[in-house]
Amino acid sequence: MPSSLSGRTVLVTGATTGIGYETARRLTERGAVVLMHGRTAEEARAAADRLIATADAEERRLCTLAADFSRLDEVELLARRVTLEHPHLDVLVNNAAVAAPERHTVTADGNELAFQVNFLAHYLLTNLLHEALTSEPGGRVVNVSSSLHRTASIQWNDPHRIRRYSRLAAYAQSQLALTVFASDPRVTAVSIHPGICDTALLPLYGLEGSAAAEGAAHIVRLCDPATEIVNGAYYDRDQRVAPAATASEERTVKRLNKLADLLVGNHA
Template sequence: MSFNLKNIKSQPQRVALVTGANGGLGFETTRVLLSKHMRVVMACRDLDKGAKAKQKLLDHYPEARLELLPLDLASLDSVRNFAEAYLEKYSRLDLLINNAGVMVPPYKVTEDGYELQFQANYLGHFLLTGLLLERLTSTEKSRVVLLSSKAHERASINFEDLQSEKNYARWKAYGQSKLACLIFAKELNRRLRRNDFQTIAVAAHPGISNTGLFRYFPKWFNQTLGPLLSPFISHPPEKAVKPTLKAALEKNITGGSYYGPTGFMGFKGAPGKVQSSENANDESVAKRLWKVSEELVGFKYLDSSN
């Protein structure tokens, strides 16, 4: 049976948190969750853009319960402050949608000393999830959704140069960060099961969609080649977001699964289960990445020995 948002009932008792909610896929995700009457927390780095996005949503859904909170995933202090603020205000967390990301920027090191894509796409979400875990696991039928990418398929985790200090290649670093997100979703789900929690973790990718992520592409591509290829290999955000929404909202979702477009080469099409790379399913890599991540963020959770 195909995924149809019309079949998803109103869920006014639920609380969702969406990172990067001010634009692109995050905005669309937030819009749909509001249409199902959920309370939504928009976690945004740029509060001006977040405020404009919030007002746009409220113009469409005047009765929406919508809050904007600052979150910069490229700052571990910001992640900690956000989690503290969330825990003070909310007694439950039904959906944690780790959506925010940056794609192929020039080389940049964060204030914590980590490569920007690795921290903003993956490491910040790893810490955020851990800090909110108690709220998640105490909420019945809660879910964590990680956004990955087709770029994970040719990627590997370079433990000898995680922060691209020796060599920075934009696409290679992006692929590694999105592979890390997918590995994290699968390993998080395994650890949740081992600890007898009912919360599940799943992953999704949007295929190709023309969102703000493309701002670091060459101008000539965005002005010429991009528009020519777009009708054939990409789909708009309102369609690209459906794998995320399926992972978050459909009833019969198995933890550890991976969802994406099922059309030509996974670029676009109806959402469904999709294949992940061998590297994404290597449990020894997952355990090593988890341990390294705990050391990098200075926070441990879900001990694998349990």
């Protein structure tokens, strides 16, 4: 019996390692056409080669893409390439993330590093791919967030945390923003905490993590058109639960969009 994901086109950001790589692997095994994003072309190609060598993945169903999310001009170029080569996109998995560094770090675009890589780059990419995601009914976005969003607040007057920086607070803020963004009505989207997994982000939690493949399984389930979703829903692994109260407030969604539009500037 063919998989309900067979032939569907899915872009996975941060697909070279960890949960993103395992998500790409599971999607290809179920017959999806997977666009694997990496920070560099070399990293993306190496990840695709590993999939072809070790998993049931055919090269014709894999496409590699590169963009450094700490540079919004590269995100813009990525979106242009996807739109040109894949005018219809079924699913966008916003997975790429970095742990906020110990020292306050600002990107060339002037944004705090974690806020840009984990949220602003995905905000920009999603908006630029809106036409591809809505060219046919059923397009969806899966934002890979974190339960740490519940500990966060968005510093509206200081989103780059110049006055008071904490790596954990900066990371949590980026995850709250990504969770809020799922409630944007422009495209159907959900957010998910895939569980605490043994990835590069594990030190932020200070706990032992489960295998990345376990987290990926929960993400792939939400990519499947057989799984009905509601815009703005939040999942903790395979259970739909309420996110932080502020995450679904209409006022917060509008305020975040206004802030993000300002920060991505003329790239949008």
